[in-house]
Amino acid sequence: xxxxxxxxxxxxxxxxxxxxxxxxxxxxxxxxxxxxxxxxxxxxxxxxxxxxxxxxxxxxxxxxxxxxxxxxxxxxxxxxxxxxxxxxxxxxxxxxxxxxxxxxxxxxxxxxxxxxxxxxxxxxxxxxxxxxxxxxxxxxxxxxxxxxxxxxxxxxxxxxxxxxxxxxxxxxxxxxxxxx
Amino acid sequence: xxxxxxxxxxxxxxxxxxxxxxxxxxxxxxxxxxxxxxxxxxxxxxxxxxxxxxxxxxxxxxxxxxxxxxxxxxxxxxxxxxxxxxxxxxxxxxxxxxxxxxxxxxxxxxxxxxxxxxxxxxxxxxxxxxxxxxxxxxxxxxxxxxxxxxxxxxxxxxxxxxxxxxxxxxxxxxxxxxxx
Numbered sequence: 174x175x176x177x178x179x180x181x182x183x184x185x186x187x188x189x190x191x192x193x194x195x196x197x198x199x200x201x202x203x204x205x206x207x208x209x210x211x212x213x214x215x216x217x218x219x220x221x222x223x224x225x226x227x228x229x230x231x232x233x234x235x236x237x238x239x240x241x242x243x244x245x246x247x248x249x250x251x252x253x254x255x256x257x258x259x260x261x262x263x264x265x266x267x268x269x270x271x272x273x274x275x276x277x278x279x280x281x282x283x284x285x286x287x288x289x290x291x292x293x294x295x296x297x298x299x300x301x302x303x304x305x306x307x308x309x310x311x312x313x314x315x316x317x318x319x320x321x322x323x324x325x326x327x328x329x330x331x332x333x334x335x336x337x338x339x340x341x342x343x344x345x346x347x348x349x350x351x352x353x
Numbered sequence: 354x355x356x357x358x359x360x361x362x363x364x365x366x367x368x369x370x371x372x373x374x375x376x377x378x379x380x381x382x383x384x385x386x387x388x389x390x391x392x393x394x395x396x397x398x399x400x401x402x403x404x405x406x407x408x409x410x411x412x413x414x415x416x417x418x419x420x421x422x423x424x425x426x427x428x429x430x431x432x433x434x435x436x437x438x439x440x441x442x443x444x445x446x447x448x449x450x451x452x453x454x455x456x457x458x459x460x461x462x463x464x465x466x467x468x469x470x471x472x473x474x475x476x477x478x479x480x481x482x483x484x485x486x487x488x489x490x491x492x493x494x495x496x497x498x499x500x501x502x503x504x505x506x507x508x509x510x511x512x513x514x515x516x517x518x519x520x521x522x523x524x525x526x527x528x529x530x531x532x533x
Binding site: 212213214215222224240241242244257258259260261262263266267269270273274275 | 392393394395402404420421422424437438439440441442443446447449450453454455
């Protein structure tokens, strides 16, 4: 599974208005708390990998927890990387397993996310604690061959939302938090 | 959570008869496939730890997968060690996360297990591929203080099943498989 993702700083209220005008489908809001780990045997900042436990609580439901591995960039321009993710029953136990193995929680990113779907893309309005407000446009692909077309499509969606693809940030929220 | 566990080689048919005579409660049978991993940064055989993905399929149900970390021995005589375990949605994805991080599948143990409960203990009749037939008596504890009494109780259960606690094997099925 590959992911194309483009993210720009945004006025969330203005983008929300455009989404309504474009008749995008609201997909609900969640609070996400992401804990990123350092590895005992690799500097993820150098290998360009990440290991994350994500707890996600919908407005009206139970929190769910996933563990995610992100591999190094495949395509630098669109920030495409391989992701492997699965749900886990108990995030605290996964944390205990990781810390017993020598992994250490390095940083925690908290954000409120409001999602819409628009023509095969997910548009997410993010309010990130201690970082700021951003809009992400993303889609998932089965193969690397579809990358170019998917990236062009994501830029087109950004433009229709009144946003400039050239303002795209390559830095992750984790990176922005660590820089702040 | 602590675990007391005692395991002896056994004639499973004979032990099954004794369990019926003692009115032990049958708890069903499962097929377990355990994959143990080597770590990229530690020799688990030296640190006396283990990292395992277990897929368990009941006679009449869906397979469930758990990830388990086992810490070093706390009590050598009864093989007591700390365990941290949680269910995961997709064992193949956990395998992919681990192998991406540099962990490697080291060995796979396959066994049929038939469980009974008897006076607070779980009695398990194990038929282990390429290893042999064994009976395990185990129970879980909240604190280290209960260890001694729990171990004596486990030995008493073994004796009532016609088994000799002195024949106890300290070696795990993984160890027995690797020795075979």
